């Protein structure tokens with residue numbers, strides 16, 4: 001399925017890095033759980049890092065700082081970025097990064113009732129699968145203190161940069177300098193228990209599994 005192409009999402013520069021299929025968007029969203037929410041608050045742009053979850057149609061995130069201004073239904077831009085490698089070329093000009101990134105535009109909608117709880121579940125399960133069933137669920141008071149927004153995935157763009165430096169077949173290739181890629185990845189390390197844990201509470205299987213799963217790698 002194709003991503004919708006709007007005036008905002010149409011790639012202009014570095015167009016070869018643009019992806020137009022919805023599967024590429026899902027792949028980028030699946031590979032992380034932190035996004036940057038770009039929003040204008042009282043006339044000043046703010047970019048707020050925040051946790052997200054998503055399903056087939058929406059991206060979900062918490063409100064907090066942004067909730068004030070989002071009440072008016074203003075359009076936001078959410079980005080998700082994964083840096084996969086430092087691209088070290090022969091020339092400084094050709095240096096860059098390999099990455100996968102997505103941008104989603106639209107007016108988020110504050111959720112309530114069963115939708116709010118369902119979104120909280122999606123968000124929790126996306127970052128830590130199994131925790132919704134394991135941890136204590138939010139109380140009515142906690143839910144009332146939480147603002148959850150749904151942002152449609154209808155207007156989104158994806159870019160992917162991969163491969164070696166671009167000067168391997170140019171004049172600088174004869175300089176005799178090393179060039180290549182230093183790969184980068186985010187991995188889960190073995191869990192570290194809370195020092196306040198009483199003896200006898202072991203690491204649950206779903207949390208132990210996190211450390212074995214290359215969740216946030218390519």
Ligand SMILES: Cc1cc2nc3c(=O)[nH]c(=O)nc-3n(C[C@H](O)[C@H](O)[C@H](O)COP(=O)(O)OP(=O)(O)OC[C@H]3O[C@@H](n4cnc5c(N)ncnc54)[C@H](O)[C@@H]3O)c2cc1C
Pocket residue numbers: 008009010011012013014015081082083097099100101102103156157158159
């Ligand atoms: C970690 C990282 C580092 C980068 N470093 C540089 C850098 O140093 N210099 C540089 O020129 N570029 C860099 N980029 C690429 C940068 O994000 C832009 O794609 C590029 O600068 C072109 O910008 P533009 O607004 O002219 O893009 P255009 O493609 O013309 O923008 C049109 C539309 O394309 C979409 N779009 C643009 N960029 C992205 C993106 N990254 N992901 C998803 N959708 C996108 C947006 O919807 C945007 O409105 C980097 C990207 C990442 C993820």
